[in-house]
Amino acid sequence: MKKKIVLIGANSSLAKQLIKKLKNTTQLLQLTRNNVDVVKSFEKLKKILNHFKPSIIVNCVGVTKFLECEKDPSNAYLVNSNFPIKLSEYTKGRNILLIHFSTEAVYEDGLKQLPNENTPPNPSTIYGNSKYIADMALLRAENTLIIRLPTLVGPTQDHQIINKILKKLNLGQKVFVSKDIYSTPINTVDFSNFFLKDIIFKKTFYKKKIIHLCSKKRLSTYQIIKKIVNEKEVIQRIIPVSENFFKNKFVKPKKLGLKSIYKKCTRIFKYE
Template sequence: MKKVLLLGANGQLGSDIKKVFKEDIELICLTRKNFDIAQDEISKLNKYSNIDYIVNTTSYHKTDECEDFPDKSFKVNSSFVYQLAKYSNENDITLFHISTDYVFDGMANEPYKEEDTPNPLNIYGLSKYSGEIAIQNYTKKFFIFRVSSLFGESGASGKGGNFVETMINLAKKDVPLSIISNQYMSPTHTLDIAKAIHYFIKNEIQDFGIFHCCNTGNCSWYEFTAKIFELTEINYPISKTTYEEYKTKALRPKYSVLCNSKINKYYKMPHWEIALKEYTNIKHRKI
């Protein structure tokens, strides 16, 4: 039985990994309480040096806040990842690391492929890209899974849920909603990412490198919101705004759609609408 060390076990993705890995993989779960990546030394992991895989789902991912705390961003998303890469290499451990579509600048007009050159627009994306470079340079056996616009049953740690739940809660509170209609991405259910990682481990995939692990297809945030309300049977008006009008502290890519054809050769990622339907069925029991 494969032994897997999961970092960030209580997060949105980590929680789904715990569900998927229940029976056929020995999963060792670490949370911030027993391993704080911002404070603890990497040597604290030495007791786990006999494991087969590390799955690192940890990240400082509050995009706007990262602009105010660049040191923390690079410590968590880059420096720690560099140490983890070296640790994995020294102990012959395969490393799974979660990265982001925000490594791209959004200037493309077709889905980004793994070999496209990153050009981050913000501190968060830059720190995550730096982590990617560290992994590629300091360990041989690795998978970097770039993900996008996540939604999962447990919600994102530190973000108070996810976009799906935020829209539902705002509608219930009768808050006027004006959603960006010309910013495009690949919304992704964390359960599908967990299943893909499980498949790679169970089948001992050796095609190391970067994979875009996202649900198939793309949409604007407005289209995504409309589908959320349709599936949860919420009749609530939403208006459109534009990427140019909606100001945030951190600049975000206008187009961060990821091409997932590479990962689909191994594990077929469902369309985002199917994934969202599965999520709402799990979370809201209305489908």
């Protein structure tokens, strides 16, 4: 019998990639905001879950942009903290595994050593703090697995910086790219394979409570782009600049990134 999985936040960029792997291999129920607003209608969500009876819930819902969280903290806390906590209360005693995604943004900016699963978080942004509150609660709950992620690069990550830059380059435009915003990026194609094989089927990490997925070395956005783009003519149109060049009102953390104590969670970053 195929595993019964509910994926909440099915329109999220990460979810779109995971769905490609899950849809033919599991009995998958995809829920978007159109099906249920998880903040306004949690009771409706509970009814759907009671009816479907999943063995796994994957939560891809989030307010994921730093600026959006700073502008509307109350929504950020409702979606990023309260909702996963309510989900973990729902799964309690029901023999359902809750898989939830967290972020490198729970750590402070500029740590000399990359933080691993045992490093205590210390967020400096509303986004990071709202995610950290859920992490703390889910760590204490039964049957939960938190997967902390760095910058994601992949075909479905269209609202993110790397794909936006690549789109401009494909249009023949010149682009200014940060040389001082760092992460330990992973490719979502590689991650979705790992997610299906190691997490869902082999259950390797079910008992670990929290894992970090990451590549080995911090790379700046500029370095990531240079790894993806080969043609000389295109490379000439990429101009490395400091993040300050963009004169954003909100100062983003510059040096994030993750490290893992598990060998399998340390991935090789390749663009496919």
